[in-house]
Amino acid sequence: MSWHVLGAGSLGTLWAARLARAGLPVTLILRDEKRLADYRRAGGLSLVENGQRTLHPLPAETLADTAPIHRLLLACKAYDAASAVAALAPRLAPKAELLLLQNGIGSQEEVAAQAPHARCILVSSTEGAFRRADFEVVFAGHGFNWLGDPLDPTPPGWLAQLEQAGIPRQWTPDILTRLWRKLALNCAINPLTVLHDCRNGGLAEHPAEVAILCAELGELLEGCGQPAAAEHLHDDVQRVIQATAANHSSMHQDVAAGRRTEVAYLLGRACAVAERHALDLPHLRALHQRLLAHLAARGLPVH
Ligand code: NAP
Numbered sequence: 001m002s003w004h005v006l007g008a009g010s011l012g013t014l015w016a017a018r019l020a021r022a023g024l025p026v027t028l029i030l031r032d033e034k035r036l037a038d039y040r041r042a043g044g045l046s047l048v049e050n051g052q053r054t055l056h057p058l059p060a061e062t063l064a065d066t067a068p069i070h071r072l073l074l075a076c077k078a079y080d081a082a083s084a085v086a087a088l089a090p091r092l093a094p095k096a097e098l099l100l101l102q103n104g105i106g107s108q109e110e111v112a113a114q115a116p117h118a119r120c121i122l123v124s125s126t127e128g129a130f131r132r133a134d135f136e137v138v139f140a141g142h143g144f145n146w147l148g149d150p151l152d153p154t155p156p157g158w159l160a161q162l163e164q165a166g167i168p169r170q171w172t173p174d175i176l177t178r179l180w181r182k183l184a185l186n187c188a189i190n191p192l193t194v195l196h197d198c199r200n201g202g203l204a205e206h207p208a209e210v211a212i213l214c215a216e217l218g219e220l221l222e223g224c225g226q227p228a229a230a231e232h233l234h235d236d237v238q239r240v241i242q243a244t245a246a247n248h249s250s251m252h253q254d255v256a257a258g259r260r261t262e263v264a265y266l267l268g269r270a271c272a273v274a275e276r277h278a279l280d281l282p283h284l285r286a287l288h289q290r291l292l293a294h295l296a297a298r299g300l301p302v303h
Helices: 010-021 033-042 078-091 107-114 159-164 175-195 200-205 207-223 233-243 250-256 267-276 282-297
Strands: 003-006 026-030 045-049 052-056 060-062 069-074 092-100 119-125 128-133 136-141 145-148 169-171
Touching: 003 010, 010 026, 010 045, 010 052, 010 069, 010 128, 010 136, 026 033, 033 060, 069 078, 078 092, 078 107, 092 107, 107 119, 119 175, 145 175, 159 169, 175 200, 175 207, 175 233, 175 250, 175 267, 175 282, 200 207, 200 233, 207 233, 207 267, 207 282, 267 282
Parallel strands: 003 026, 003 069, 026 060, 045 136, 069 092, 092 119, 145 169
Antiparallel strands: 045 052, 119 145, 128 136
């Protein structure tokens, strides 16, 4: 059974190239005929690992193709996920499985609403990759992938294929805890790096601001039924700030490059959930307002 990979960007290329080189059948889904022509001109996907570039001439089709899809790796940004799946919905086989690689919380529900009969498997990834050119991706940071299904703890039969492809992974019944923890780390670090225009390590100069955000994020996680994601959050945030001191956060990179951010699924989602649970978290709210003003001033979307 073929893997379909939607989104030949950073993570889509990283996953598709590894699955294909393990001999597994992979088909790319690109947005339209123009992107398909661009892809054909590029001759395939290029993955750069340890300075070595390998070319993977995988078969590709557009959203408008009609072949049925049994297993789809959704590797677009959170704000594109629901519309992409809506476009593919007629092609999903009755027991289709969707692997959702999106960061943050919220896009998973939007996707599930577009494909109510599909099984949605959520993925939390700490691997790092970036696009150096069109269809050329650099594998920049080794990491790990947690997979899980909040509605069904049974692991899928194809997990061994990820092993075979060298994709580090673990099935977990606590995938929501993982996603919420990652969201909290993101909320404590990324917006401040944008507002202070600094690398992650620069936040060591703003310890009080980081500490109060961690306290409010902890309150949020406990208030919304994710207490395990709140444990030792401040320690973990400080550890990440130190361990990634030289890096620019993904949100900082997006803003610097004039790209849309995933704020609505990260800090925006945190503030919306706080409001729904009637939690008063003034510093988190103020951070969100400052961030949205910063984005708007640069002509970037605030959702
Ligand atoms: P990316 O490099 O921007 O790639 C997204 C891809 O999705 C693009 O190639 C885009 O196509 C494609 N796409 C969007 N809508 C589409 C549609 N309707 N049909 C077909 N293709 C479509 O994004 P990314 O960095 O891989 O991030 C994907 C998700 O993974 C995000 O939620 C991100 O936060 C998360 N994540 C990323 C990393 C990382 O290191 N990159 C790590 C952990 C988590 P075009 O090329 O035509 O624009």
